[in-house]
Amino acid sequence: xxxxxxxxxxxxxxxxxxxxxxxxxxxxxxxxxxxxxxxxxxxxxxxxxxxxxxxxxxxxxxxxxxxxxxxxxxxxxxxxxxxxxxxxxxxxxxxxxxxxxxxxxxxxxxxxxxxxxxxxxxxxxxxxxxxxxxxxxxxxxxxxxxxxxxxxxxxxxxxxxxxxxxxxxxxxxxxxxxxxxxxxxxxxxxxxxxxxxxxxxxxxxxxxxxxxxxxxxxxxxxxxxxxxxxxxxxxxxxxxxxxxxxxxxxxxxxxxxxxxxxxxxxxxxxxxxxxxxxxxxxxxxxxxxxxxxxxxxxxxxxxxxxxxxxxxxxxxxxxxxxxxxxxxxxxxxxxx
Amino acid sequence: xxxxxxxxxxxxxxxxxxxxxxxxxxxxxxxxxxxxxxxxxxxxxxxxxxxxxxxxxxxxxxxxxxxxxxxxxxxxxxxxxxxxxxxxxxxxxxxxxxxxxxxxxxxxxxxxxxxxxxxxxxxxxxxxxxxxxxxxxxxxxxxxxxxxxxxxxxxxxxxxxxxxxxxxxxxxxxxxxxxxxxxxxxxxxxxxxxxxxxxxxxxxxxxxxxxxxxxxxxxxxxxxxxxxxxxxxxxxxxxxxxxxxxxxxxxxxxxxxxxxxxxxxxxxxxxxxxxxxxxxxxxxxxxxxxxxxxxxxxxxxxxxxxxxxxxxxxxxxxxxxxxxxxxxxxxxxxxx
DNA sequence: CTGTTAGCGCTTTCAT
DNA sequence: ATGAAAGCGCTAACAG
Numbered sequence: 001x002x003x004x005x006x007x008x009x010x011x012x013x014x015x016x017x018x019x020x021x022x023x024x025x026x027x028x029x030x031x032x033x034x035x036x037x038x039x040x041x042x043x044x045x046x047x048x049x050x051x052x053x054x055x056x057x058x059x060x061x062x063x064x065x066x067x068x069x070x071x072x073x074x075x076x077x078x079x080x081x082x083x084x085x086x087x088x089x090x091x092x093x094x095x096x097x098x099x100x101x102x103x104x105x106x107x108x109x110x111x112x113x114x115x116x117x118x119x120x121x122x123x124x125x126x127x128x129x130x131x132x133x134x135x136x137x138x139x140x141x142x143x144x145x146x147x148x149x150x151x152x153x154x155x156x157x158x159x160x161x162x163x164x165x166x167x168x169x170x171x172x173x174x175x176x177x178x179x180x181x182x183x184x185x186x187x188x189x190x191x192x193x194x195x196x197x198x199x200x201x202x203x204x205x206x207x208x209x210x211x212x213x214x215x216x217x218x219x220x221x222x223x224x225x226x227x228x229x230x231x232x233x234x235x236x237x238x239x240x241x242x243x244x245x246x247x248x249x250x251x252x253x254x255x256x257x258x259x260x261x262x263x264x265x266x267x268x269x270x271x272x273x274x275x276x277x278x279x280x281x282x283x284x285x286x287x288x289x290x291x292x293x294x295x296x297x298x299x300x301x302x303x304x305x306x307x308x309x310x311x312x313x314x315x316x317x318x319x320x321x322x323x324x325x326x327x328x329x330x331x332x333x334x335x336x
Numbered sequence: 337x338x339x340x341x342x343x344x345x346x347x348x349x350x351x352x353x354x355x356x357x358x359x360x361x362x363x364x365x366x367x368x369x370x371x372x373x374x375x376x377x378x379x380x381x382x383x384x385x386x387x388x389x390x391x392x393x394x395x396x397x398x399x400x401x402x403x404x405x406x407x408x409x410x411x412x413x414x415x416x417x418x419x420x421x422x423x424x425x426x427x428x429x430x431x432x433x434x435x436x437x438x439x440x441x442x443x444x445x446x447x448x449x450x451x452x453x454x455x456x457x458x459x460x461x462x463x464x465x466x467x468x469x470x471x472x473x474x475x476x477x478x479x480x481x482x483x484x485x486x487x488x489x490x491x492x493x494x495x496x497x498x499x500x501x502x503x504x505x506x507x508x509x510x511x512x513x514x515x516x517x518x519x520x521x522x523x524x525x526x527x528x529x530x531x532x533x534x535x536x537x538x539x540x541x542x543x544x545x546x547x548x549x550x551x552x553x554x555x556x557x558x559x560x561x562x563x564x565x566x567x568x569x570x571x572x573x574x575x576x577x578x579x580x581x582x583x584x585x586x587x588x589x590x591x592x593x594x595x596x597x598x599x600x601x602x603x604x605x606x607x608x609x610x611x612x613x614x615x616x617x618x619x620x621x622x623x624x625x626x627x628x629x630x631x632x633x634x635x636x637x638x639x640x641x642x643x644x645x646x647x648x649x650x651x652x653x654x655x656x657x658x659x660x661x662x663x664x665x666x667x668x669x670x671x672x
Numbered sequence: 673c674t675g676t677t678a679g680c681g682c683t684t685t686c687a688t
Numbered sequence: 689a690t691g692a693a694a695g696c697g698c699t700a701a702c703a704g
Contacts, residue, residue: 002450004681004682005681005682005683006681006682014690014691015690015691015692016681016682016683016691016692017683017684017690017691017692018689018690018691020682020683020684021689021690024683027689028689028690029689029690030689030690033689033690047450047451048681048682049391049680049681049682050387050390050396050451050452050453051386051387051388051390051391051396051680051681051682052387052391052680052681052682052683052696053681053682053683054386054387054682054696055385055387055388055391055680055681055682055683055695055696055697055698056681056682056683056684056695056696057682057683057684057696058683058684058696060386060387072408072409072412072614073408075412076408076411076412079431083431083433087447090451092430092451092452093430093431094428094429095415095419095429097419111423114338114383115383115386115426115428116386116428117386223614223617223618249618252618252619253618255620256618256620259620260620278408278559278615279614279615279618281559282559282585282588282589282592282615282619283588283618283619283620284591284592284595284596284619284620340697340698341697341698341699342697342698350674350675351674351675351676352675352676352697352698352699353674353675353676353699353700354673354674354675356698356699357673357674360699363673364673364674365673365674366673366674369673369674384697384698385696385697385698387696387697387698388680388696388697388698388699389697389698389699390680390698391680391681391682391696391697391698391699392679392680392697392698392699392700393680393698393699393700394680394699394700
């Protein structure tokens with residue numbers, strides 16, 4: 001049978017409450033007591049009962065990952081990072097996929113909150129900037145951390161300088177001799193897409209290349225949208241010599257579009273993506289892309305959230321580093 | 337403030353226990369009562385408190401997905417299916433990744449069990465057949481469901497006739513004129529790999545093609561192992577005209593290996609995989625493969641598990657259908 | 673068929 | 689700095 005806090009108290013010759021204080025790192029316990037209790041906890045292999053703790057303490061020890069329809073790979077990485085942080089802190093991760101409409105979002109959130117009463121929430125794009133979700137969380141006074149928010153002011157969470165990353169990527173393209181560089185934007189709801197577009201424009205300006213709106217088409221982050229957008233760019237009278245897609249899935253779509261017309265990447269057209277998901281390495285040619293430390297971002301966001309849960313003024317916005325990876329899908333353009 | 341069972345009881349003019357009975361679908365309640373209670377539950381928007389329920393009822397309403405290092409896509413699909421079943425049954429999914437060594441497996445399981453006390457567990461390959469894990473679960477009398485177990489006898493869970501699927505896939509290759517067909521095996525710990533290999537051999541026999549062990553090489557389910565295995569097969573004095581890799585990631589590796597030697601798929605060599613993960617459609621040429629209803633399998637396994645949790649003799653082994661998808665990566669062989 | 677009474681194991685008062 | 693007692697909201701065991 002599992003030992004209870006009472007058993008620990010008895011074995012250590014102290015009251016239940018003292019054991020509780022030690023376990024929760026509360027003040028007002030002498031060091032000597034603390035050590036005595038910890039020794040018994042160790043000896044008895046005592047682990048607090050989650051349900052009892054939640055019931056008495058009015059906390060659930062649960063945090064929810066709220067998401068909409070992110071790329072599977074992205075979600076998986078975030079989730080892994082969060083799991084790590086949760087395990088280290090004796091917290092429990094609950095997955096909270098929500099629907100697309102306003103009503104479904106609210107309903108789905110309600111179900112999760114009524115059932116699990118999470119102590120906090122981590123938001124990933126595009127929900128990071130969703131007014132319906134944010135309003136719900138604020139109305140319910142739930143702590144939340146944001147990953148890659150569009151408006152980071154006053155928020156806690158994690159972000160990366162995506163604009164700088166894109167500038168660096170674009171600079172690499174320019175250095176290889178490209179002047180006509182196309183861009184496939186991601187869905188506007190993703191804050192990140194604006195930054196990526198911003199990086200694209202800044203890089204052009206810096207390189208003294210005039211912005212040509214024909215070279216910028218809208219995508220939706222999906223492989224299929226990448227094919228379509230790629231075809232649109234390749235159909236231009238003067239097609240680009242390189243295409244920067246706002247994520248890897250769309251870049252893979254561009255490669256397919258190119259292959260289907262008999263073009264060879266990168267000989268005839270250079271392609272690059274963003275995220276460094278597995279497909280970037282598995283596709284042929286391997287994609288030039290930007291690596292985000294996605295799993296770290298999940299872990300760090302969770303740590304900020306837990307800090308905030310423990311103290312209303314703790315936690316902040318953490319920044320992580322990117323890495324630009326030039327691989328096989330880019331090379332100097334062919335001169336005609 | 338959230339309403340409690342006491343509020344419902346008062347408003348319905350019955351005892352708490354009656355409400356409890358209604359909520360838990362227990363017998364011994366008149367239909368009239370049941371309806372009266374349900375109406376109040378609806379009106380008060382009553383939702384039981386999970387912690388209190390767990391504490392009093394000695395159940396956690398948690399099931400754990402125990403996994404080792406499956407393909408990310410596979411895991412994601414299983415997880416989605418399980419989430420669906422959990423939500424429908426007011427259960428909570430906890431993710432339980434475990435380490436590789438015997439000791440780590442046991443330690444990691446212990447942590448999860450001490451913390452969450454899951455009412456049941458779903459096992460996916462290769463853990464479905466892991467003696468350490470199975471022994472632990474049996475010793476702790478925990479209900480568990482298996483997905484694609486090597487030894488389904490007496491187990492509950494879900495499986496697919498993978499041997500038949502491979503026979504069908506191979507028959508398609510043979511019908512297109514292939515006689516020298518290579519095979520890249522998956523890691524032996526995966527029960528499924530033996531079946532896939534069995535299907536390969538049975539298809540050869542049926543087609544009257546002699547088994548040639550040079551055409552069968554060992555892989556590890558990873559993209560990298562696919563490259564290596566692909567190279568080994570393509571290096572043969574008489575290389576195969578088609579290669580069946582035991583999963584999509586390895587098939588993608590074969591395509592890369594072929595591309596790097598300047599071969600064109602499927603003109604010079606046909607390639608097929610298994611699983612129909614996203615990469616199968618995103619790669620060029622799109623992979624011929626076998627679709628498993630992975631998400632359904634997660635859902636169905638969870639449903640069997642919940643049945644077993646509710647009644648010690650309920651639940652069983654469910655079978656799901658496969659689908660062979662011929663896409664771009666296969667065509668008749670070139671005649672020399 | 674329905675209700676009453678005791679906990680489940682912990683944390684929170686509030687004493688000391 | 690420590691402890692005793694009173695619940696948290698629910699279900700199990702027993703009575704009726």
